[in-house]
Amino acid sequence: MHKSFISQNPSVLWFLAALGLFTVIVTVMSEATGVGLVSTSFVKTLGKTLCLCLIAIAMDVVWGYCGILSLGHFAFFGIGGYAIGMWLMYARTEGIVLDSLAGQPIPATAQEISDAIGNQIFGVVGSSDFPLIWAFADNLFLQLAMVVLVPGLLALVFGWLAFRSRVTGVYLSILTQAMTLALSLYLFQNESGLRGNNGLSGLQNIPGFEDASQANISLAFLWASALALGAGYLFFAWVISGKMGSVVKGIRDNEARVRFLGYHVESYKLFIFTITAVVSGIAGALYYPQAGIINPGEIAPIASIYLAVWVAIGGRGRLYGAVIGAAFVSLLSSWFTGGGAPPINLGFYTVLWTDWWLVLLGLSFVTVTLFFPKGIGGLFDYLVRKPS
Amino acid sequence: MSMLLEVDGVTVTFDGFRAINNLSINFAPAELRAIIGPNGAGKTTFMDIVTGKTKPDSGKVIWGERNISLLGMSESQIAMEGIGRKFQKPTVFEDQTVRQNLAMALKNPRSPFAVLMHKKTPSNAARIEAIAEETGLLDSLTRTAGELSHGQKQWLEIGMLLAQDPRLLLVDEPAAGMTVEEREKTTDILKRAAQTRAVVVVEHDMEFVRRLNCKVTVLHEGSVLAEGSLDHVTSNQTVIDVYLGRAHA
Numbered sequence: 175m176h177k178s179f180i181s182q183n184p185s186v187l188w189f190l191a192a193l194g195l196f197t198v199i200v201t202v203m204s205e206a207t208g209v210g211l212v213s214t215s216f217v218k219t220l221g222k223t224l225c226l227c228l229i230a231i232a233m234d235v236v237w238g239y240c241g242i243l244s245l246g247h248f249a250f251f252g253i254g255g256y257a258i259g260m261w262l263m264y265a266r267t268e269g270i271v272l273d274s275l276a277g278q279p280i281p282a283t284a285q286e287i288s289d290a291i292g293n294q295i296f297g298v299v300g301s302s303d304f305p306l307i308w309a310f311a312d313n314l315f316l317q318l319a320m321v322v323l324v325p326g327l328l329a330l331v332f333g334w335l336a337f338r339s340r341v342t343g344v345y346l347s348i349l350t351q352a353m354t355l356a357l358s359l360y361l362f363q364n365e366s367g368l369r370g371n372n373g374l375s376g377l378q379n380i381p382g383f384e385d386a387s388q389a390n391i392s393l394a395f396l397w398a399s400a401l402a403l404g405a406g407y408l409f410f411a412w413v414i415s416g417k418m419g420s421v422v423k424g425i426r427d428n429e430a431r432v433r434f435l436g437y438h439v440e441s442y443k444l445f446i447f448t449i450t451a452v453v454s455g456i457a458g459a460l461y462y463p464q465a466g467i468i469n470p471g472e473i474a475p476i477a478s479i480y481l482a483v484w485v486a487i488g489g490r491g492r493l494y495g496a497v498i499g500a501a502f503v504s505l506l507s508s509w510f511t512g513g514g515a516p517p518i519n520l521g522f523y524t525v526l527w528t529d530w531w532l533v534l535l536g537l538s539f540v541t542v543t544l545f546f547p548k549g550i551g552g553l554f555d556y557l558v559r560k561p562s
Numbered sequence: 563m564s565m566l567l568e569v570d571g572v573t574v575t576f577d578g579f580r581a582i583n584n585l586s587i588n589f590a591p592a593e594l595r596a597i598i599g600p601n602g603a604g605k606t607t608f609m610d611i612v613t614g615k616t617k618p619d620s621g622k623v624i625w626g627e628r629n630i631s632l633l634g635m636s637e638s639q640i641a642m643e644g645i646g647r648k649f650q651k652p653t654v655f656e657d658q659t660v661r662q663n664l665a666m667a668l669k670n671p672r673s674p675f676a677v678l679m680h681k682k683t684p685s686n687a688a689r690i691e692a693i694a695e696e697t698g699l700l701d702s703l704t705r706t707a708g709e710l711s712h713g714q715k716q717w718l719e720i721g722m723l724l725a726q727d728p729r730l731l732l733v734d735e736p737a738a739g740m741t742v743e744e745r746e747k748t749t750d751i752l753k754r755a756a757q758t759r760a761v762v763v764v765e766h767d768m769e770f771v772r773r774l775n776c777k778v779t780v781l782h783e784g785s786v787l788a789e790g791s792l793d794h795v796t797s798n799q800t801v802i803d804v805y806l807g808r809a810h811a
Contacts, residue, residue, distance in 0.1 A: 417680040420662045424655045431653045434613060435726065436641030437672050445674045 179415060186411045189494055190404050197400040206389040217392040218464045219508065223501050224399035225461035226484075228406050230500035231493050232450035232457070233481050235410050238490035239419065240446045241426030243343075245478045246350030249357050250325035250451040252473035254458030256361075257324060259374035259468050260308060261317035265381035267294045268312070298372050305367025321459040322452050329451030330444065337440040337447075342429070351475050361470035373469025377462050395464050402460055406453050407493060413449070414493075422446060483539050488549050495551020502550065507531065564627065566591045566760050567612065567645075567730055572621030574607055574784075581607040582618065583784035589730065594756035596771045596792075597764045599781035600804060605764045606650070608781070609732045613647050614640040626729075642672065646728035650735045652715035656708030660699055660718055663707050664690045667722035689725070697721035697751060713744040720751055730760045737770040749773045768792075780804075 180187055200220055203211040212220075229251050236242050271290045275282045282290075292302040310316035336349055364370040380391055414422060424432045425439055433439050462468045481500075488499015509515060510531035518525040527534075542549055565588045574582040582604045589595060599605055610616035612623060614637040623632040625643060632640055641647075654663050668686060671677070694700045697717040702710060707718060716736060723731050733752065737745045752774065755761050765771050771778060771792055778795050780787040782804050788795040795801050 413678065416678075417665060418674070418678045420655075420658055420666045421677055423657060424666060427655055427657060428653055430615075430637075431649070431655075432666075433637040434641050434647045435667050435722070436638050437677075438636070438638045441674050445678075 179412060183411055183415055185494060186408060189407055189497070193400055193404050193407075197397060200396060201393060204389065204393055206387070206393045214389045214392050217389075217396055219505070221392060221396040221399045221464045222461050223504055224396070224403045225457045225464070226504050227497045227500045228399070228403045228457035228460075229454045229481060230484050230488070230496040231403075231407060231410055232453040233485045234488075234490060234493055234496035235414060236446055236450040237482065237485060238492070238496070239414050239426060240422045240443060241429075242443060242447060243347045243482065244350045244447070244450075245347050245475065245482060246354040247450065247454045247481060248477035249354035249473050250329060250454035251458035251461070251477075252357070252361075252468065252470075253325045253328065254321045254455030255462035255465075255468040255472070256368060256374065257317055257320040257455070258459040259377050259462055260311040260320075260368075261314050262377045262379070262381065262463060263295060263374050264291065264308065264311040265314070266376060266379050267291050269381055269384070270294070296369065299364040299370050301364075307367050318459075321455050325451045325455030326448055329448045333444045333447040334440075337443045340440075351478070354473055354478055355475050358470045358473040358475070361473065371469060371471075373467060373472075374462075375467040377468065378464070378466035380463065392464065395460065399460050399464075402456060403497075406456075407497075410453075410493060483535065486539060486549060487542050489551025490547075490549065492548075492551045492554075494554065495549050498550050503535070507535070510534070564591075565589060565624075566626065568622070568624040569608075569612070570622040570624065572611060572618045572623065574604075574611065574616060574618045580784050582611065585621070585781075585785050587779060587786060589760045589762060591729065591760060592756065592758060593760050594753060594774060594776040595760070595762045596774055596776055596778045597762060597781060598766070598768070598771060598778060598795075599787070602783075603781040604784040605781055606734065607784075609647060609734060609764065612640075612730075612732060613637060613645060638672070641726070641728075644727075644729035646723040646726045646731050648719050648723050648731070648733045648736065650738065652712065652719050654707040654710075654715050654718050654722070657706065659704055659706055660694065660710070661690060661703045663718060664693055664703075664721055664725050667725035669725065669727040693721045693725050696724065696754075698747065713740050713748075716740065716744075716748065717751070720748070724755060728759065731755060731762065733761065733763045735765055735767075736763060737765065737767055745770060745773070768796075 200212055200217060201207065203209050204217050205212070205214050229247060233244070233247055236244050236247070268287075268291050271287060271294060275287065275290070288304070289302060292304050296302055296304075304311075310320065332353055336346055341349060360366055361368055362371050368374065378388065378391070380386070383391060413419065421432060421437055421442060425442055429439055484499040484503045485496045486499070487503055488497065489495025510527040513528070515527040515531075517527065546552060548555065567589045569585060569587045572582055572585045573580065585604065585608065587608075597605055597608070607616060611618050612632065614632065614635055617633065624630070625632050625645075630643075632643070635643070655666070658666075665686065668689060670680070670686070690703070691700065694703055697720055699714065699718060699721060702714065707715065710718060720733070720736065723733070736748050736752065740748060749770070752761050752763060756776075763771075763774060775792075777790065778792050779789045780795050780798075780801050787804065788798045788801050
């Protein structure tokens with residue numbers, strides 16, 4: 175069965191091979207092996223890019239295959255990041271507090287330790303008490319479960335309400351946009367219990383690996399991200415390959431017809447929406463330890479819109495297209511906005527790419543949508559199959 | 563005789579316009595029936611009510627031996643009860659192959675989990691091939707549905723209906739845009755299907771209805787105007803007035 179799945183979907187094998195090769199090459203050339211052709215910060219950028227590719231394939235499944243233009247998947251990504259960030263921050267602060275209390279003649283009580291950790295984490299928002307949502311922050315496994323459960327449950331409840339009322343098309347997009355905006359605004363509050371606009375920081379320091387160099391840690395995360403992307407790609411390729419893919423594409427193309435065939439369309443949408451939300455959460459949980467910081471700005475509506483732009487430019491309805499779009503556009507974006515692109519002096523006006531990159535991105539989005547609806551990934555179709 | 567479907571005193575109003583007006587109509591478990599009527603007679607609305615797309619303001623829709631009410635059931639539940647519908651415009655999934663289209667329609671568990679774990683079986687493949695043969699699409703199984711001719715798309719949709727194995731087929735204008743030979747073949751397919759189940763054909767084209775050679779129900783302004791053989795209803799003076807009156811209006 176598994177064999178025939180691969181043989182029917184040769185692109186999956188090609189993708190996994192390319193991903194493996196990429197990871198090995200980056201590893202060999204990284205600072206961790208002493209070659210140092212790829213700097214540690216660039217390894218982090220690449221690792222983060224792999225996470226963005228993972229959420230992009232999730233977006234492609236929900237939008238490109240199922241036709242649900244969700245403009246809220248970065249909310250699930252952010253929730254995944256916050257969930258793992260809570261443990262990272264708690265465990266690291268606990269370590270620091272225990273170290274500083276170690277020399278005391280009278281051992282500190284559990285309450286004193288807890289207060290000290292609370293002070294360290296929440297002092298910045300003028301509090302020292304642990305909010306209820308931090309109840310499991312000391313337990314890595316429970317927080318890892320949260321990475322999956324919280325986005326999954328939110329998507330399940332939100333999707334159930336939206337799909338049951340048969341909200342579709344642009345109205346659903348607006349609703350998802352409202353969801354991510356509401357979540358972002360809520361997290362900006364100091365009372366949200368997640369340090370308001372400060373967000374969670376110091377996430378690049380992994381508790382238990384204080385002695386490991388950032389070069390090694392970044393490499394470990396690169397591998398973890400590549401593994402997650404590979405597994406996610408395989409999983410989604412499997413989901414959309416068989417009859418499920420048929421039904422899901424049918425829902426995209428003609429929802430009413432699928433309903434009259436006897437399929438409960440809402441359950442299918444809910445299923446796709448929820449599994450993609452879970453994968454987005456996992457992608458976020460891998461992304462933010464590499465970014466080092468997460469704050470509510472990350473969940474701002476614009477992030478989810480970028481995600482849709484990546485997938486559109488890369489090519490909807492083909493998983494590798496989403497990967498290409500996310501990798502290409504996000505790397506290009508950091509090059510332009512990070513000062514990599516030289517400013518263009520027109521004499522009367524200087525084009526600064528930090529300002530003009532968004533215009534360029536917008537233009538390419540419009541161009542791709544109008545003239546190349548299949549995106550960059552569509553080029554592969556021309557290479558593989560001769561245009562008829 | 564017990565009826566497969568009983569529509570009793572159904573009324574539907576759209577913004578004050580009575581699309582269906584106290585409509586009562588019955589179908590036996592195995593029969594071929596043509597429903598004719600001028601534009602706006604309520605033919606499509608009738609199908610919408612039976613398939614759950616439109617909820618009537620009043621009246622009853624009773625289904626099967628257990629006499630269950632179809633009102634309040636969702637489209638997918640009604641489809642699973644055994645009512646299949648072919649739309650006026652051929653609506654097949656153009657991006658997918660003929661085989662995929664038929665496999666999707668094939669009577670099998672419909673829950674997301676069952677579909678996700680679905681494996682191709684020889685018995686399913688045999689059923690798909692039998693239906694493809696019946697509808698003349700055996701050579702086109704691997705083709706993309708979008709490449710098919712208009713007539714073939716119509717047959718594919720009828721094939722998808724048959725694959726659902728429904729007890730009642732509602733077929734909206736199956737002969738629209740077909741050549742004479744294609745029409746003959748369509749008539750044959752529908753007649754064969756009607757031997758084991760109820761087939762209700764909504765049609766404009768009198769020639770096609772004549773070819774079906776079955777009981778005819780004439781709808782006008784949302785209710786039944788006449789019922790009987792085609793010759794019987796076409797000799798009815800009110801039916802002539804309605805049709806000719808429209809034609810000369």
